[in-house]
Amino acid sequence: MKLAQEVIEQLAIRLENCELQAQDTPKITDDHPDMDWDDAYAIQDEIKRRKIARGARIVGLKAGLTSHAKMKQMGVETPVFGFLADYFSVADGGEIDTGKLIHPKVEPEIAFVTKAPLRGPGCHIAAVLAATDFVIPAIEIIDSRYRDFKFDLKSVVADNCSSSRFVVGGRMGDVAGLDLRTTGIVLEKNGEPVAFGAGAAVLGHPAAAVAMLANMLGERGEEIPAGTLILSGGITEAVAVQAGDAVTLRVQGLGSTSVRFR
Numbered sequence: 001m002k003l004a005q006e007v008i009e010q011l012a013i014r015l016e017n018c019e020l021q022a023q024d025t026p027k028i029t030d031d032h033p034d035m036d037w038d039d040a041y042a043i044q045d046e047i048k049r050r051k052i053a054r055g056a057r058i059v060g061l062k063a064g065l066t067s068h069a070k071m072k073q074m075g076v077e078t079p080v081f082g083f084l085a086d087y088f089s090v091a092d093g094g095e096i097d098t099g100k101l102i103h104p105k106v107e108p109e110i111a112f113v114t115k116a117p118l119r120g121p122g123c124h125i126a127a128v129l130a131a132t133d134f135v136i137p138a139i140e141i142i143d144s145r146y147r148d149f150k151f152d153l154k155s156v157v158a159d160n161c162s163s164s165r166f167v168v169g170g171r172m173g174d175v176a177g178l179d180l181r182t183t184g185i186v187l188e189k190n191g192e193p194v195a196f197g198a199g200a201a202v203l204g205h206p207a208a209a210v211a212m213l214a215n216m217l218g219e220r221g222e223e224i225p226a227g228t229l230i231l232s233g234g235i236t237e238a239v240a241v242q243a244g245d246a247v248t249l250r251v252q253g254l255g256s257t258s259v260r261f262r
């Protein structure tokens with residue numbers, strides 16, 4: 001690690017305050033160009049520690065930048081992961097106050113809920129499918145704390161991978177009866193289709209993103225516990241939203257989930 005613990009704590013406070021006060025900031029690597037991956041995840045961990053200390057519960061995990069569309073949109077090449085706090089969760093059909101966000105975008109995703117722990121190294125698609133209780137449509141609302149979404153990957157990891165809100169809904173699907181590679185999705189904004197795709201856009205199979213997450217956590221001596229909700233990553237590029245917009249995600253065989261922005 002390149003950063004002192006005191007600097008990690010200061011950067012975590014800066015980024016979390018930006019999240020809680022809906023204010024943007026230049027990317028942190030501008031001031032700390034030598035920070036490494038361990039520093040980036042240590043800042044994310046410190047943000048998580050601060051939330052838990054204030055009484056928040058961690059309700060899930062997210063894999064980010066798991067599709068070529070997202071990697072191309074962001075100009076990066078490596079997937080990343082973050083955590084989901086309880087207050088990120090919005091009811092299906094619910095409303096999000098854009099006054100509490102900076103510049104939200106939505107991503108169509110397939111969420112997994114596990115029924116058994118997953119631990120890397122060596123975690124693979126078959127292990128993920130065997131450990132999956134069900135899959136369900138999910139809309140992730142990302143809101144990078146960095147000005148104009150301009151960042152590099154280490155800055156993104158420190159910022160909990162732009163996590164801000166998520167919605168799940170529709171039908172709980174049994175993976176035994178689904179081919180998630182060919183499962184089609186349509187994302188609608190204000191009744192108009194704005195993005196289309198299929199599960200294979202996420203690392204060839206959305207379960208591969210969950211396996212990758214288990215393997216990345218395994219390198220840190222951690223696992224994905226049973227009962228974890230996991231967002232497997234955007235199937236298409238993220239779509240910008242503003243107050244007044246209504247978004248619906250339709251997933252083949254799994255129904256739909258919606259959210260409105262005010």
Ligand code: 0L1
Pocket residue numbers: 062063064065066070074107140142143144156161162233234238
């Ligand atoms: O969920 C994601 O794929 C987002 C990862 C962070 C990068 C971004 O803000 O788009």
Ligand code: MG
Pocket residue numbers: 062063064065107109140142231233234
């Ligand atoms: Mg996402």
